[in-house]
Amino acid sequence: MTNGEGTPAVSSNPATIAAAPKPGAPQSPARRKFLSWFGLAWASFAAATMGALSLVGRFMFPNVLFEPPTSFKAGFPDDYEVGSVDTRWKEKFGVFMVRTAEGIYALSVVCTHLGCTVNWQGGENKFKCPCHGSGYYKSGINFEGPTPRPLERFAISLAEDGQILVDKSRKFQQEKGQWNDPSSFLNL
Numbered sequence: 001m002t003n004g005e006g007t008p009a010v011s012s013n014p015a016t017i018a019a020a021p022k023p024g025a026p027q028s029p030a031r032r033k034f035l036s037w038f039g040l041a042w043a044s045f046a047a048a049t050m051g052a053l054s055l056v057g058r059f060m061f062p063n064v065l066f067e068p069p070t071s072f073k074a075g076f077p078d079d080y081e082v083g084s085v086d087t088r089w090k091e092k093f094g095v096f097m098v099r100t101a102e103g104i105y106a107l108s109v110v111c112t113h114l115g116c117t118v119n120w121q122g123g124e125n126k127f128k129c130p131c132h133g134s135g136y137y138k139s140g141i142n143f144e145g146p147t148p149r150p151l152e153r154f155a156i157s158l159a160e161d162g163q164i165l166v167d168k169s170r171k172f173q174q175e176k177g178q179w180n181d182p183s184s185f186l187n188l
């Protein structure tokens with residue numbers, strides 16, 4: 001509706017004027033209730049959306065388990081004293097290096113009873129498990145406690161640069177005759 005000059009007519013109806021909200025005027029209870037429900041709905045929607053996005057994110061970027069490498073260089077043969085059990089790789093790689101007059105072998109620190117970590121007890125010249133008391137000679141052969149079999153050895157060789165290379169992906173079990181495998185012992 002125009003006033004005949006092309007501009008909208010301004011209503012002079014008092015009811016229409018009364019219905020228009022005045023700036024700064026207090027909101028009615030019904031309007032406040034509507035706004036609070038609206039806000040709640042938005043918050044719920046946003047939370048659900050964030051949850052869904054985080055699930056998608058976990059799918060796109062799954063957890064990666066960083067494990068120590070299975071092969072490592074253990075220094076040069078001269079770094080090891082004949083007759084010694086070297087524990088320097090125990091924490092990082094789970095390996096004892098045992099140097100004999102003939103060569104060197106890499107023993108696993110894992111007890112073959114139930115998997116605890118054994119300790120080298122130089123004073124008693126043996127490996128001892130703190131969990132149930134299994135004991136092993138320097139060779140890795142078991143002689144006391146509940147363990148049914150010796151410690152395991154890892155593959156060992158000399159790298160091109162002359163360092164000792166231990167490959168934990170290859171294990172050798174004495175009770176299966178695998179300690180006769182040339183890879184289980186490094187002749188020096």
Ligand code: FES
Nearest residue numbers: 111113114129132
């Ligand atoms: S785990 Fe070593 S003795 Fe039981």
